[in-house]
Amino acid sequence: MKRNIVLRAFSFDFPNDLNPKWNTNNPVFAHFFNGVSLTMPYLEPYLCRTNDEARKLIQDPELLHDIKQFNGQEYRHHECHKRLNVLLNKNGYPEFKEIEDKIRYSYQKLSGRSLPVKLAYSAGFETMTQGFTKWLLGKRTKLFKNACPYISSFWLMHMIEEAEHKTVAFDVYMACSGSYFTRALGVFHGSFHVLGYSFAGMLAAMKKDGLLWTLKGQLGIASLVGSIIWNIGPYFLNALLPWHDPRNSKDPQWFSEWVEAYPPCDPQKQPLVDTSDPLMPIPF
Ligand SMILES: [Fe+2]
Ligand SMILES: [Fe+2]
16 A cells, blocks of 8 residues: 655754753663764755755656655754754753764765765665664663653654655665665665764763763663664665565554554644653554
């Protein structure tokens, strides 16, 4: 069945005094996802720009519609990440500015590559997000337990929409190129580029906190890396198969419940997940 990609108000009222260490149970996890957030205001507009370039080569009206919806979702995501990153910077980590400058420059450089390389990067990155979606939604009760409801809800809703538009970047690549070798390189390129900057953000914050060279910090990093390999690794390997198609990956249960129940009473106001609830049900 054809999936409907819905444009929703994607807006969370982050409090001005938002604590960048929003998950006191697992500060390494919080710092890692803050690092991921640093890349988003550059990555997500890049995905939209690349799709706009590809649009001129595509005739299929359904795919053109999917691109429009995909770009609408990614554009809203990046605006929210931008607001979050300002708060992270202001509330403790001005050193993120230097990392963001490097990220901005790297996306400028990437924008000069050929269209197939750029689309393969997009498709590769989007494949990796499916592993993150399964991990974050499936283990939400452990990962976000008693964490800041704004950031937790923000990440969980972001992952919902990533699952919803999971086929688009792949379909655009297949419509414009389809070469296996370039796509396989894109899986490495799109995944490790974003992960690399995310880790750079995390390490800078841990260093600032004096957490980096402590036993707790090192064990936290080891546990995070292990979780990423365990949860994202299978999606990464699957994407390298010549017959890979993202529509074959199963959606998490929480995703289906969330999408079916949407919209909440007031679709402009995003309801927050109750992170103190042991089951963390959908918030509407
Ligand atoms: Fe996104
Ligand atoms: Fe996406």
